[in-house]
Amino acid sequence: MSDAALRTPFPQRAGAALKDAFLQEALTIATTKFIDLRKEAFAGFPQGEALRDRARAIKEATLQHLHVHLERLADNVERLGGHVHWATTAEEAREMVLRICRDRGVRMAVKSKSMATEEIDLNEALEHAGVVPVETDLGEYIIQLAREKPSHIIAPAIHKTKGQVAELFSRELGGEFPADPEVLTAVARRALREKFLQADMGITGANFAVADTGTVVLVTNEGNGRMVTSLPRIHVALMGVEKVIPSMSDLVVFLAILARSATGQKLSSYTTLVRGPRRAGELEGPEEFHLILLDNGRSRQIASTLREALYCLRCGACLNVCPVYRQIGGHAYGYTYPGPIGILLTAMLKGNESVRDLAHASSLCGACKDVCPVRIDIPRMLVELREHLDREKIAPWTERVAFKTLGRLLRSPAAFRLSAAAARWLQKPFVREGRLRALPLVFGKWTRTRDLPPVAARTFRERWEELR
Amino acid sequence: MTGRAEFLERIRREVSKTPGLFGASPAPRPADPATAAETVRRELAERWPAALERFRIEFERVSGVFHRVPSLDAVPAVIGAIARERGALRAVTWDPAALGFDAAPALIRDGLEVVAARAGEEDEAARLRHRAQAAGAQLGVTGADFVLAETGTLILLSGSGRPGSTSLLPDVHVAVFGRDRLVETLEQVGVMLEALHVDPDRAMSGAMINFITGPSRTADIELTLTRGVHGPKEVHAVFVEAP
Numbered sequence: 001m002s003d004a005a006l007r008t009p010f011p012q013r014a015g016a017a018l019k020d021a022f023l024q025e026a027l028t029i030a031t032t033k034f035i036d037l038r039k040e041a042f043a044g045f046p047q048g049e050a051l052r053d054r055a056r057a058i059k060e061a062t063l064q065h066l067h068v069h070l071e072r073l074a075d076n077v078e079r080l081g082g083h084v085h086w087a088t089t090a091e092e093a094r095e096m097v098l099r100i101c102r103d104r105g106v107r108m109a110v111k112s113k114s115m116a117t118e119e120i121d122l123n124e125a126l127e128h129a130g131v132v133p134v135e136t137d138l139g140e141y142i143i144q145l146a147r148e149k150p151s152h153i154i155a156p157a158i159h160k161t162k163g164q165v166a167e168l169f170s171r172e173l174g175g176e177f178p179a180d181p182e183v184l185t186a187v188a189r190r191a192l193r194e195k196f197l198q199a200d201m202g203i204t205g206a207n208f209a210v211a212d213t214g215t216v217v218l219v220t221n222e223g224n225g226r227m228v229t230s231l232p233r234i235h236v237a238l239m240g241v242e243k244v245i246p247s248m249s250d251l252v253v254f255l256a257i258l259a260r261s262a263t264g265q266k267l268s269s270y271t272t273l274v275r276g277p278r279r280a281g282e283l284e285g286p287e288e289f290h291l292i293l294l295d296n297g298r299s300r301q302i303a304s305t306l307r308e309a310l311y312c313l314r315c316g317a318c319l320n321v322c323p324v325y326r327q328i329g330g331h332a333y334g335y336t337y338p339g340p341i342g343i344l345l346t347a348m349l350k351g352n353e354s355v356r357d358l359a360h361a362s363s364l365c366g367a368c369k370d371v372c373p374v375r376i377d378i379p380r381m382l383v384e385l386r387e388h389l390d391r392e393k394i395a396p397w398t399e400r401v402a403f404k405t406l407g408r409l410l411r412s413p414a415a416f417r418l419s420a421a422a423a424r425w426l427q428k429p430f431v432r433e434g435r436l437r438a439l440p441l442v443f444g445k446w447t448r449t450r451d452l453p454p455v456a457a458r459t460f461r462e463r464w465e466e467l468r
Numbered sequence: 469m470t471g472r473a474e475f476l477e478r479i480r481r482e483v484s485k486t487p488g489l490f491g492a493s494p495a496p497r498p499a500d501p502a503t504a505a506e507t508v509r510r511e512l513a514e515r516w517p518a519a520l521e522r523f524r525i526e527f528e529r530v531s532g533v534f535h536r537v538p539s540l541d542a543v544p545a546v547i548g549a550i551a552r553e554r555g556a557l558r559a560v561t562w563d564p565a566a567l568g569f570d571a572a573p574a575l576i577r578d579g580l581e582v583v584a585a586r587a588g589e590e591d592e593a594a595r596l597r598h599r600a601q602a603a604g605a606q607l608g609v610t611g612a613d614f615v616l617a618e619t620g621t622l623i624l625l626s627g628s629g630r631p632g633s634t635s636l637l638p639d640v641h642v643a644v645f646g647r648d649r650l651v652e653t654l655e656q657v658g659v660m661l662e663a664l665h666v667d668p669d670r671a672m673s674g675a676m677i678n679f680i681t682g683p684s685r686t687a688d689i690e691l692t693l694t695r696g697v698h699g700p701k702e703v704h705a706v707f708v709e710a711p
Contacts, residue, residue, distance in 0.1 A: 057492035064492075067480040072470065080675075086475035095469070138697055139688035155688060162690050181692035189697055196698075199605060212497075213665050223636060223684040223699025228677065230632050231599075241479070248665065249495040252658035255679075263687075266526070270699070271679035278675055281590055283598045285581040285675050299478055303485035361618055391478030 010334065010357035017163035017328040023159050023395060027329050030158045031320040032388040037264025038317060038371065043418040049257050056374040058250045059242075059311035063302055069211040069244045076214025080253050082289035093294050097122060097203070097236055100290060101131050104234060106200040110192075110219060112228040113137035114205030115153065115314055116238045116294060118336045119349060122203070128291030129144060133203070134195045136224040138188055145172045151330035153338070192224070202228035202286065206239035207313070208254060209291070210273075212247045218272045219258060221265075225272050235274070235286040240294050240311040254313065262315040297349045305384050309344040311374045318368035320379060322403065324361050333358060338370040340378045347385055356394050359385045398442045423455045482555065498662055505663035508656050509648070511694065519617040519650040520707060526620030530682030532703045539710040544574030546706055547609060547642055551580050554640055554702075563587045563629025567611050580607075587629030596674035598631065603698030608638035608700070612645040614660055615705070619654045621681045622705065625664075635680060641700040643680075646708045 008016075018025055042048045061067055074084040087093035100106070109131055111117065123144070126133040135144040139156035143149065146168055150156030157165075166179040169187055177187055204225060209216040216237045218225040229235050245251060259265040278285030301307050319325045319339035330338035335354070337345040340362055347355045359382060368378045389395040390403065409415045430436050436452040438444065446452075498504035512519060524534045535546050541644035551559065558581040565587060572582040583601045586594075601606070610630070614623035622643045626632045635641045651657055661677075664670055684699030695701050 026690075033625075033691060054495060058494045060492035061494045064483065064486070065484055067476045070479065071476055084472070086470045086472050088470040088475060089480075092469060136698070138686045139686070142688065155691070157688055158691070160689075162692075165689055181689040182694050184689055185686060185694040185697050192698065196522060197599070213661075216582045221684070222686050222697040224697075226636050226678060226696055230636070246494045247497050248661035249497045249658045251661075252654040253495055256654050265530075265681070266622055267679060267681045269681050269683065269685055271681075273677035273679075275675050275677075279627070279672060281588065282626060282674060283590055283595055283628075284633055285626065291636075293475070295475065295478075299482045302479070302482040304675065307486075 010332070010361070013332040013334060014328045014361070017332040022161060023249065024327075026158050026161075027326055030152070030155060031326050032153075032318040034263070034316070038261055038320070039264075039390045041260035041264040043222045045260065048257060048260065051253055052373055052375060054351050055253050055257055056311060058245060058253060059374055062245055062250075063242070063307070063310060066244070066302065067239065067301075069071070069246055070241060072211040073209055073214060073244050074104060074210065074291075074293070077276060077291050078214075080214050080289075082214070082276040082291055085290060085292045087292050087294045087296070090294075090296050093238060093292055093296070094122060094125040096236070096290075096292055098125060098129050098131075100234065100236060101126070101129060101201065104200065104288070106131055106234065108132045108134065108195065108199045109201040109203050110134050110136050110195050110228050110232060111140075111157070112196070112202070112204045112218065112225040113140050114203070114238065115336060116205045116240055117203060118150065119296065120238070120294070122238075131201075134192070134199065136192050136195070136228060137220070137222060138185065141188055142168065145169070149262070149331060151338070152319060153314055153330075155316075159169050159331070181255070196224075196227040198230050199232045201234040201236060202230075202232040204228055204235070204237050206243050207252055209244045209455075210246070210251055211241055211244055211246055212277060215248075216274045217251060218274070219255075219268045219270070220272070221269045223270055224412075224446040226270055229272060229274050230285050233286055234290070235277070236290045236292065237274070238292045238294060240296070241298055242312075257373040258313055258315055261313070261317045297351075299444055301348050305388065306344050306348050306379060306381055308376045309348055311376055312345065313373055315373055317371040317373065318376075321367040321371050323363055323365060323367070328361075333361070340382070341372075341376065344378065344381050344385070352385065352388055352392060353394055355385065356389060356396075359389055402442075417461070420455055420459050424457070427454050488563050492513075495658075497621070498659055500660065501662035501666050508651065508659055512650055512652065513648075515652070516647040516650050519652050520647070522617040522652070523615055523620060523637050523650065523705075526617065527682075527705055528620070531622050532620060532682050532705055535704060535706045537706060537708055540569045540708055541570060543644055543706055543708065544578075545648050547571055547607070548575055548578040548580070550640060550642060550704060551578065551607050554606060556640065557581060558601075558605040559583070559607040560585070560602050560605040560608060560638065561609040562611060562631075562634055566629045569644075571609055577652045585629050585634065590628075599633070601661070602631070602633040602637045605638045607640045607642065608634040608636075609642050609644065610635050612643045612649055612705075614648045614651050614657060615645050616657055616679075617650060618652065618654060619681055622703070623657065624678050624680065625670075625674050626676035626678070630674065632676050632678060635678065636699050639696065639700055640702045640704065641680070641708060642704040644706045644708060647711060648708070664698045 123133045142157040151159045162179040259268045277289040325339045335346040612622045686697040
């Protein structure tokens with residue numbers, strides 16, 4: 001994603017977000033609402049917990065034979081008359097889409113919200129090649145017109161006010177529109193309806209792909225997923241390899257928990273199952289169907305630290321409960337996938353180097369793990385990631401020295417006692433109102449954003465000696 | 469560009485590094501899907517009133533409008549009333565053969581312009597004509613292949629004479645169904661889809677299956693719930709009592 005955003009380091013990006021009063025309010029309202037909706041949905045659904053276990057087991061089992069399921073999926077898609085492409089890298093995936101556009105004379109492509117296409121920066125590539133990409137999810141459409149990036153996986157424009165949207169639509173679409181969500185939605189409906197009917201190509205991601213039947217499954221609330229897959233003459237679906245599941249019996253397990261986790265709905269308004277191009281006798285549907293299977297660093301993790309991140313359904317539940325995300329929002333993370341799971345996905349796709357700072361953008365409170373529909377152990381992987389950063393000497397040297405020293409002190413009782421005594425004496429000038437608020441030198445970076453309790457006058461160990 | 473063999477080989481290599489690490493298995497598929505589907509249908513033949521009531525509650529919860537009529541003869545009057553209330557002028561419907569009845573004569577008498585999709589038509593001219601008609605209609609009339617009680621969901625298979633756009637492009641969608649279409653749970657839908665997949669007559673009939681749970685909706689502007697962003701603003705379900 002945007003290199004512009006990444007030119008400023010993470011602490012500054014987070015700092016800017018913290019000073020944005022509207023963003024702060026919008027984040028609080030949105031995340032609180034999503035948390036409540038999710039809680040309510042699972043409260044009235046006693047079988048939900050067992051289904052979450054089952055969904056996790058399906059993901060584990062599928063990864064154990066991923067190559068077999070992918071081959072079966074590809075065979076079935078081809079049997080139905082679709083084309084399958086294998087993209088090892090983001091660049092290959094982009095090139096495949098562009099080649100189809102060139103060969104078929106595509107001038108406009110309508111898109112249904114897809115994180116995978118964001119991941120490979122497809123829109124920029126299409127524009128360069130003279131193909132107009134049109135995002136059709138309302139939130140994505142808004143941020144495309146504003147030339148911004150999504151700030152939440154399922155609510156991409158939560159950082160914008162209705163006033164800003166009204167201004168944007170008035171300027172970009174020509175008109176005088178009031179700051180009324182109902183009116184603005186109707187304006188977008190009219191503008192996008194025209195695009196759906198004109199576009200040569202529809203581009204989607206995939207929430208799931210069923211190997212048994214060669215079916216690509218899309219879940220949307222607006223109906224744009226249906227438009228994009230049925231009106232243009234070509235449909236291209238781009239999916240990460242981890243999205244494949246074996247059967248329809250597996251699919252219904254995921255459907256039962258996905259919308260509940262994301263928006264608290266029992267099912268989203270539309271679940272669309274696409275099985276290849278238009279059949280004989282059908283009046284509509286694309287004449288060509290392409291499925292692009294994207295690796296882009298995923299397979300490397302099957303037997304590695306971030307394996308569990310491959311179970312992710314992209315529901316966004318972990319963003320809503322994360323105390324860090326709730327404060328800084330999606331843009332501050334700087335990459336396609338924000339929030340706790342986003343840190344792991346970024347490490348997976350862009351390498352450990354890219355999350356040098358982000359790996360610490362978590363309090364490890366574990367709320368993300370609790371709400372994850374497939375119970376991904378995000379905190380554990382974040383700790384392992386931090387360990388990697390240290391071992392690979394990606395973390396800054398000050399941090400590495402500090403933790404190494406701390407490790408030594410904690411291992412030796414004598415050193416621990418001695419350092420506690422030393423700290424008690426050294427901290428004296430810095431204790432204010434019973435807290436350590438501003439430490440000198442490199443430690444100042446820590447206390448700039450938080451305070452610490454001072455070392456106690458008598459430590460627990462000393463008191464324990466007396467009590468015994 | 470990476471070839472299929474090379475791509476799969478890389479994944480196979482990674483997978484082989486974790487032998488027996490996880491004992492998990494996917495959801496069991498029914499051994500004989502056709503029989504399993506038959507069993508579900510038989511059970512529901514008796515339990516349908518409870519399933520229907522549950523569907524009504526869930527469907528209304530997602531802003532659907534539920535109607536109940538004694539027989540097919542009463543359906544056009546319901547559709548006519550919906551059309552009048554909304555000021556609809558043009559309607560598109562599935563092929564009467566796929567629908568199980570012909571709504572056109574009664575609706576035309578009501579002053580509505582009605583176009584039915586015709587099974588078997590599929591040339592370029594027919595496709596363009598059909599698309600223009602569907603895009604210009606305010607009302608779309610379809611059947612439903614499965615009606616899922618647990619979530620208030622209408623499940624429609626596309627195919628010859630049953631285009632998906634009938635339930636997508638018009639502002640109002642009306643689906644007509646009988647008791648034999650009811651299922652209670654998503655799990656049962658899984659069984660039905662497994663059975664569909666192995667049924668040689670139906671597996672290849674259409675490329676799309678749509679689950680429709682209420683009208684098209686969005687909350688993308690300040691989380692304000694708005695209906696009809698791309699698809700229908702209203703969804704009606706008409707239950708026909710006569711078997």
